[in-house]
Amino acid sequence: MTDDLLTEVTAFAETVLAPRAAEFDRTERLPREIITRMAELGLLGATVPERWGGLGLDPLAYGELTEVVGKACASTRALMTVHTSLVCQTLLELGSRRLKEKYLPDLARGTRLGCFALSEPGAGSDAAAVATTYLAKDDGFVLNGHKRWISFAGIADVFLVIATDNGVTSAFLVDRDTPGVVIRPMSGFLGNRATHIAEVLLTDVVVPGENLVSSVGAGFSFVVNTALFHGRYSIAWAGVALAQAALEQMCSYAAGREQFGSPIGDHQLVRRMVADALTSVTAARELCRRAGRLCAERSASAAMETNVAKYFSSTIAQRATADAVQVLGGNGCWSGYPAERLYREAKILEIIEGTSQLQQIMIADFAYQRYARKNKVAP
Known part of the structure; x- marks a missing residue:
């Protein structure tokens, strides 16, 4: 991924998406001009090879763009998850050549949505x-x-x-x-x-x-599993995005809001929430990067590491956004600030592309297979 692309997408996210995210949430629609701009930037075909009309980005670069967009607006990021990850990636990997020729160029260019x-x-x-x-x-x-x-x-x-x-x-x-x-x-x-x-x-x-x-x-064993694998990878980065947005919200607010004669950010329990959020989002981002590297290598471990990243990042996103609401107090419960929207969006991540509970079951099964001692344990 070029620095120019990252700079352009970041500018789009910060100057267009973030200021209008509350509007999109309130009106329950993503305006066509936003989708058109995403297509112009190549976001709708980010992972599709250039010969099919996409940018040909590797998983790490795509993840970084997902975080940038998701931090500004969860619904806009969701279009990347659904269209680019669930549909384009699945078609790219499992579609016949005829099917790719018929659909993939238009999907990659964003002239058709999936x-x-x-x-x-x-x-x-x-x-x-x-x-x-x-x-x-x-x-x-x-x-x-x-x-x-x-x-x-x-x-x-x-x-x-x-x-x-x-x-x-x-x-x-x-x-x-x-x-x-x-x-x-x-x-x-x-x-x-x-x-x-x-x-x-x-x-x-x-x-x-x-x-x-x-x-x-092949619908379940191949298509569904392939689609959900790519979808979970995108959702893992979405969790990082929301947690990062929550961290920035609580830090900015705590540094300026005064109670009892000093900024609330000076109080130890507020500082604990900030420290926990920073630690968690850093760890989640590294789990996503690890999953991305394994995806790029087509490692057999990629699917499970993606499950781990999705589970962890969605969990810490819920915690960080809840803490952001807590730090903002009454303002955190009001739509005049982004905190309440971040909190609502984070809960969705614990449900879509496999609930947190299903992730726990799959991760535990993997842990038993890998780490349980083969010999019997004495009673």
Whole structure:
């Protein structure tokens, strides 16, 4: 990544996104001009190779840009997570050459937006429980089902849809304008309010055979796992971003706010919260960098290290943003300051792309496999 790109994205984040983040949150929409500027900067194809129209950034560079954007506006960063990580990366790794030629250049340039349609009313953490169905018919497939809580479905042009045929899960790219696709916008969310979340209803939707991603039966073991791996990496950096923003908020406020005749930042318990936030965000950033290096090396350890980074960074983001609200006191509970929004956004990170509890289970399973003694322990 060039210094010019980082400088340009930082300027965009600090002068455009940060001043308008509260507006996006309040109106529950990400303006088209913001998306257009993201596309012009190359953020929507950041990790896509140049030959497909992207910037070809490595995971570490992409993570750094994710932090810069996420510190300014979580909803804007979410478009990178959904479009770039979940959709583009999955298509890049698992799509046929024909499918890449058909979609990837437009997605990388941002002339078309993608979203990941996995969740359903009865399928959240249990991703294998999807009820949306597909049936092979002639040279294609017919899809029927109901997706819910799909970020950017309200404005996306292409949906990466996970469906099942009697337990055989597969993935398909579905164009928004395909007959039988109905979008129902949703609102009233705790965080990620400007991510155009919607329900997607599929009624006898005919998809050409070439829009099958990978192969029949690869929907869960390959497509979902690949998508969530890249999504978790992006979310890990999102946690760093929110924790860093919270740290800056509490330091700035504590240094200027006076109570009992001195700045509240002089009080030991406030200083403890600041020290904990700084320590935590530094550790989280290093975990993300480690995961990024392993991703770049295509190491077998990359997936688990990404789980660790996602779990830790989302957890410390929740703690740091809660402490920021505490330091700001009444102002921290008011939308006139960013602290309450940061706090709401941080909670979302503990749920999406695998809840903290699921991360704990996977991490513990890995720990037992690696570190449990093979010999029996005496009673």
